[in-house]
Amino acid sequence: MSTTQFVSLGFNWKTGLLAPGLLLVTSSPVFAHNIEKHFKVEPRSVVTIHNPNGKVVVKAWTKSEVMVIATHTSDKVEVDAEQAGNRVDVTTHQLSETISPEDLRADYQINVPEDAELQIHDDSGEVTVANVMGDMNVETVGAGVDLEDAAGYLTVKTVGGSFQCVRCAGRLEVSSISGSFRLLSLRSYHVHAQTSKGNILFDGEFLPNGIYRLKNYSGVIEVHFSPGDSFDLSATSLKGKVNNQASLTPPAHPDRISKFGNAILGTFNAGHAKVELSSFDGTIKILKRD
Amino acid sequence: MATTTCRSFQEQFEPGSNSPRDVSVQAHLRDCPACRSFVEDLGSIRAAAIELAGSDPEPSAQIWISLRAQLEQEGIIHGAAGKGWFADLFRGHLGALPRPVLAGAYLSVLLAVAFGLSGPINSRINRQRWLDGTQSSTTPLSAQLRSFENDSLTSRPDTDSPVTASLHSNLEIVDNYISLCQDSVREEPDNEIARDYLYEAYQQKADLVAQLNER
Numbered sequence: 001m002s003t004t005q006f007v008s009l010g011f012n013w014k015t016g017l018l019a020p021g022l023l024l025v026t027s028s029p030v031f032a033h034n035i036e037k038h039f040k041v042e043p044r045s046v047v048t049i050h051n052p053n054g055k056v057v058v059k060a061w062t063k064s065e066v067m068v069i070a071t072h073t074s075d076k077v078e079v080d081a082e083q084a085g086n087r088v089d090v091t092t093h094q095l096s097e098t099i100s101p102e103d104l105r106a107d108y109q110i111n112v113p114e115d116a117e118l119q120i121h122d123d124s125g126e127v128t129v130a131n132v133m134g135d136m137n138v139e140t141v142g143a144g145v146d147l148e149d150a151a152g153y154l155t156v157k158t159v160g161g162s163f164q165c166v167r168c169a170g171r172l173e174v175s176s177i178s179g180s181f182r183l184l185s186l187r188s189y190h191v192h193a194q195t196s197k198g199n200i201l202f203d204g205e206f207l208p209n210g211i212y213r214l215k216n217y218s219g220v221i222e223v224h225f226s227p228g229d230s231f232d233l234s235a236t237s238l239k240g241k242v243n244n245q246a247s248l249t250p251p252a253h254p255d256r257i258s259k260f261g262n263a264i265l266g267t268f269n270a271g272h273a274k275v276e277l278s279s280f281d282g283t284i285k286i287l288k289r290d
Numbered sequence: 291m292a293t294t295t296c297r298s299f300q301e302q303f304e305p306g307s308n309s310p311r312d313v314s315v316q317a318h319l320r321d322c323p324a325c326r327s328f329v330e331d332l333g334s335i336r337a338a339a340i341e342l343a344g345s346d347p348e349p350s351a352q353i354w355i356s357l358r359a360q361l362e363q364e365g366i367i368h369g370a371a372g373k374g375w376f377a378d379l380f381r382g383h384l385g386a387l388p389r390p391v392l393a394g395a396y397l398s399v400l401l402a403v404a405f406g407l408s409g410p411i412n413s414r415i416n417r418q419r420w421l422d423g424t425q426s427s428t429t430p431l432s433a434q435l436r437s438f439e440n441d442s443l444t445s446r447p448d449t450d451s452p453v454t455a456s457l458h459s460n461l462e463i464v465d466n467y468i469s470l471c472q473d474s475v476r477e478e479p480d481n482e483i484a485r486d487y488l489y490e491a492y493q494q495k496a497d498l499v500a501q502l503n504e505r
Contacts, residue, residue, distance in 0.1 A: 052453075101451050123453045141501070142456045159498070160456045177460040177494060196494065197463050217467050217487065238474065238483055253296050253324060260481045280470070280487050 239281035
């Protein structure tokens with residue numbers, strides 16, 4: 001496989017030179033390391049990104065090539081981008097035992113083919129992915145995750161980071177402890193979203209035979225529907241409220257309604273999709289779309 | 291003739307029997323596709339269990355002894371006159387395991403507990419059994435998790451990174467939910483939803499502690 005690479009290592013004086021007065025009080029000058037690498041890849045390539053702290057922006061383009069542009073200011077980290085077959089691994093390495101979070105920071109701008117598969121690990125900072133149609137796995141601690149026009153099998157796991165998905169399709173599984181989710185203009189046939197102390201907003205299509213499971217401990221689960229939608233609904237909040245604006249046909253087996261908490265069960269239109277909403281002590285809202 | 295609901299049918303149905311004795315129950319089974327499917331599912335599970343038992347016989351005690359000796363030799367567990375390494379897991383030997391093994395072991399135990407409980411509890415509505423079952427499974431689990439958490443946190447140098455701080459603050463959130471869920475299960479022992487939330491909170495805690503330990 002042909003691999004074309006070039007590396008440009010630029011040192012951009014950010015401060016100090018522009019403000020001479022600052023040099024007097026700054027013990028070491030701050031400059032950025034810019035690294036750019038290109039890798040030729042085959043269809044369905046895999047790109048892995050491991051970055052402890054910083055911004056990761058991934059965009060699809062039409063070239064059969066992965067381009068990695070990395071920026072970091074500290075000498076205590078090093079950025080590596082290597083190719084192994086049809087896989088490109090991008091990693092931020094820590095060069096010192098003791099390192100401050102700010103020194104650990106590296107920012108990436110990565111372009112990938114549309115069908116690339118992504119595996120991203122970014123503890124803190126921000127992850128943005130646009131127009132990538134391959135499968136995707138994103139794990140963060142505090143970093144927020146923002147997907148746009150993504151498809152494939154999408155799995156996102158954060159501890160405290162929020163998650164937003166706009167015009168996503170395929171299959172989506174997202175979990176968090178305290179992150180909130182916004183699922184907008186979704187066209188997914190399978191959505192499983194679970195957070196403990198976060199809100200969940202679902203404003204998308206309910207596809208026929210689709211399964212939509214939204215669950216939290218506390219916070220608000222808000223689902224928007226249109227008059228033409230078709231779904232079976234089950235909504236239960238053990239200690240909280242359920243506010244429903246959908247006119248539901250009662251279930252054939254009313255005894256299937258949980259005797260615990262506040263629960264609503266029924267069918268909207270023909271019930272082609274399955275919608276399961278569950279909260280421990282949060283509020284569930286099923287609202288007509290404006 | 292008294293009508294039979296799905297709930298009363300599933301309470302009266304004996305998994306081992308092929309056909310219910312009560313006429314009203316038989317009639318319900320004939321007319322209700324959901325309960326027919328329920329009975330078919332049970333039959334499939336039973337058949338699969340029999341097949342599994344036949345194809346995967348219980349290993350001899352010698353295998354466990356050899357396995358234990360091997361693990362001791364490799365330093366993965368420490369020797370003690372024990373009754374089996376599974377029992378040792380709950381006796382404080384978890385600290386000797388490598389971290390990935392630990393995290394995996396915790397999750398496996400959690401899952402085993404959750405699934406193990408769901409069978410007997412689903413079949414009979416008995417508050418005391420629910421309570422006993424839940425307590426007997428979660429008390430050692432909770433204690434073990436707490437001990438693992440203490441060990442991991444005290445053995446690590448203090449770090450003030452925002453990531454570690456975030457993990458700690460989320461651990462507090464999960465601990466709070468565990469406490470709320472425990473209260474809820476105590477109030478309504480047969481509340482399956484509360485129990486599910488409790489088990490999930492334990493899983494989240496195990497996951498978070500493992501993440502903290504990896505740093």
